[in-house]
Amino acid sequence: MRHLPPPFCRNDTHIPQTDTADIKMNMNDQAGPSTAPAYQDTGLKRKRTFQDGHAEHQRRGNHPFTVKSMKGDCAPFNNCAQWIHDPFNMKMYMLGGTRPTDEANIPTSDFFRYDTETMKWEDLTHSVTYYNPFDPYSCAALKREKVPLPAVGDPGCTLWRLQNTSFIFVFGGYDCNEDQVSSNTIIINLERLEWWRQPIKGKGSPKARLCPAVVAIESRVYIFGGYGAYEGDPDACYSYSIAEWRPSEGPEVCSKWRWEVQDVPYHGQMPCQAVVGQAISVFGGKKIFLTPGRLNASDERSLDFTTHNLFLFRPADRVFQRVELMGDFPKSIGYYYAFDFRKNQQSTTTASRNLPHNLSSPPRKRGRPRKHPLPTPLAPAQSSGGSPAPSNLVTSSVLVCAWVPDTTSPLYGTDDPDYTPELYHLNLDPSCEEIRHVNIAGRIGSREDYSFEGFAFVGDRMHLLGTKREQSDADEEDDEDEDGPDPTWDVYLDISFAEVGVTPR
Known part of the structure; x- marks a missing residue:
C-alpha cells in the first residue's frame, strides 16, 4: 500500500456505478498479483496495501466482510487532499489536493462530498459561489457568481458550527495565486455552498504555515503547529494560536473574528519542539487531544505513538498535559486517521488533512512537493450558537486507524515495506488510560483487487x-505508463464494530 497520504482517484471520465454493486468476497479466494496506482517520482511509491504471494495472507480470517461500490461522481484520487466530516448532515467532504498524474504537483480546486448513508459522491467544484459579506454592494455580493475555491495546498481545515449551519474553516497552506505559503483564512458555508476570504482582526496574523492541526470548539478555532517550507529547514511552528468569533463586536458587515492569541510557544509538559499531527476535541470540548506528526520531506524520523508524544490541551487554562497510556502502541506508521469515538455518533471519518504529511519530490514550476504519509481526518466540531450536536459529545475515547508495516509480507523489515491498516482504540479516561490494538489486518485478508487507504466510521460500522484496481498483473513500475482511467475513491469495505470487538465509550 502506499506510503503517502491516501490520494483519491481521478474521474475526468466518470464510469457509472450500479446502485447495488455490493460484492461479497471470500477471504480465501485467490487473485493474481496486482499493484496500486504508482506515485510520481517521490522516492516513496504507493505500495500495495496487501502483498500477494505470502502463505499467511492466504490463511487470514474467515470473515467475508462486504466490499461495496460507491456511487455518483467519485472523487479523484488526489494526493494530500483535505477531508472534513460533517456528522450533523451525514456528509464527508474532500477538498483540494494534487492530481496523481500532475508531475508539477500543483494544488487543485477540487471540492467533492459524499453522503455517509447512501455513499454517493457529488462533484461540487463548479457549484460553489464566491460571496463578499463585508461589502454588500460589491460585484461579488450582487452577482453571486459560481467561482471554484482557491487552489491552496496543505492548509489546516476543520468543521465549525454556527446557528445550526456547518462551515469549513480553512487556514494557511500554499496559495497558488500568491505562489507562497499563506496565513489567510477561507470559510465555506456548506448549506449555501458559498465561500469567502475571512479577515481576522488582531495585531497582524499568525505565522504563515503548511499543515497545521486545526480544531473548532464552540466559538473558537485552535491552531497547532505546522511548518513553513516543504524541503530543507522546515521552519517549524512550535506554537498555538486561537481565533475567536465574537458576535457582539461591530456592525453586521464587519469581521467578527479576532485573534485571541497568536503563536504562543508550547510550554508545561509539552516539549518546546513537539510536532503535532492532529488535534481532536474530547471530553465534550473541555480538552483537545494532540497526536504526533512529521515535518517536511527532510523529516526522516520514524513515526511512532509513545507516552512522550501524546498530549492533552485544556482550553480553559491553556495547559498542556502528557497522556500516560499503557498498551500496544502503533509503530513505524506510514499514515493514520484519528478521531473521537462516541456512542451513537452518526458518522465520522478521515482526511487527509493536515496530519503528518510530507515527503516529496522537489518542487517543479509553481508546484510543491507532496506531503508525507499521515493525512488528517477531521473530527466533528463542537457546536456554537445553540446548534445541536450529535448525541453523546462527551467522549474520552479515540479511534486510530494506522497503516503500519505488514508483518506477514516478505518485505517486512526492509526499507520499503508493504503497509496494512490496523485499528487502535485509545481510552483517555484518567481511571483507565490504555491503548488497545484491534487486529483488523488479520481479518481483512488478502484483497489483491482492491487498495484500501482511507477510513471512516458510520454509526456502529466502519x-x-x-x-478497485483495474490491473491485476502489471508491474508496479509500469503503472505510470498505462493509459487506463485514473483511479477514484469508488469502493469501501463495510465492517461492523461488533465483529471486531470495539465499543465506543
Whole structure:
C-alpha cells in the first residue's frame, strides 16, 4: 500500500456505478498479483496495501466482510487532499489536493462530498459561489457568481458550527495565486455552498504555515503547529494560536473574528519542539487531544505513538498535559486517521488533512512537493450558537486507524515495506488510560483487487475506503505508463464494530 497520504482517484471520465454493486468476497479466494496506482517520482511509491504471494495472507480470517461500490461522481484520487466530516448532515467532504498524474504537483480546486448513508459522491467544484459579506454592494455580493475555491495546498481545515449551519474553516497552506505559503483564512458555508476570504482582526496574523492541526470548539478555532517550507529547514511552528468569533463586536458587515492569541510557544509538559499531527476535541470540548506528526520531506524520523508524544490541551487554562497510556502502541506508521469515538455518533471519518504529511519530490514550476504519509481526518466540531450536536459529545475515547508495516509480507523489515491498516482504540479516561490494538489486518485478508487507504466510521460500522484496481498483473513500475482511467475513491469495505470487538465509550 502506499506510503503517502491516501490520494483519491481521478474521474475526468466518470464510469457509472450500479446502485447495488455490493460484492461479497471470500477471504480465501485467490487473485493474481496486482499493484496500486504508482506515485510520481517521490522516492516513496504507493505500495500495495496487501502483498500477494505470502502463505499467511492466504490463511487470514474467515470473515467475508462486504466490499461495496460507491456511487455518483467519485472523487479523484488526489494526493494530500483535505477531508472534513460533517456528522450533523451525514456528509464527508474532500477538498483540494494534487492530481496523481500532475508531475508539477500543483494544488487543485477540487471540492467533492459524499453522503455517509447512501455513499454517493457529488462533484461540487463548479457549484460553489464566491460571496463578499463585508461589502454588500460589491460585484461579488450582487452577482453571486459560481467561482471554484482557491487552489491552496496543505492548509489546516476543520468543521465549525454556527446557528445550526456547518462551515469549513480553512487556514494557511500554499496559495497558488500568491505562489507562497499563506496565513489567510477561507470559510465555506456548506448549506449555501458559498465561500469567502475571512479577515481576522488582531495585531497582524499568525505565522504563515503548511499543515497545521486545526480544531473548532464552540466559538473558537485552535491552531497547532505546522511548518513553513516543504524541503530543507522546515521552519517549524512550535506554537498555538486561537481565533475567536465574537458576535457582539461591530456592525453586521464587519469581521467578527479576532485573534485571541497568536503563536504562543508550547510550554508545561509539552516539549518546546513537539510536532503535532492532529488535534481532536474530547471530553465534550473541555480538552483537545494532540497526536504526533512529521515535518517536511527532510523529516526522516520514524513515526511512532509513545507516552512522550501524546498530549492533552485544556482550553480553559491553556495547559498542556502528557497522556500516560499503557498498551500496544502503533509503530513505524506510514499514515493514520484519528478521531473521537462516541456512542451513537452518526458518522465520522478521515482526511487527509493536515496530519503528518510530507515527503516529496522537489518542487517543479509553481508546484510543491507532496506531503508525507499521515493525512488528517477531521473530527466533528463542537457546536456554537445553540446548534445541536450529535448525541453523546462527551467522549474520552479515540479511534486510530494506522497503516503500519505488514508483518506477514516478505518485505517486512526492509526499507520499503508493504503497509496494512490496523485499528487502535485509545481510552483517555484518567481511571483507565490504555491503548488497545484491534487486529483488523488479520481479518481483512488478502484483497489483491482492491487498495484500501482511507477510513471512516458510520454509526456502529466502519468503512475502509479505497479503489478497485483495474490491473491485476502489471508491474508496479509500469503503472505510470498505462493509459487506463485514473483511479477514484469508488469502493469501501463495510465492517461492523461488533465483529471486531470495539465499543465506543
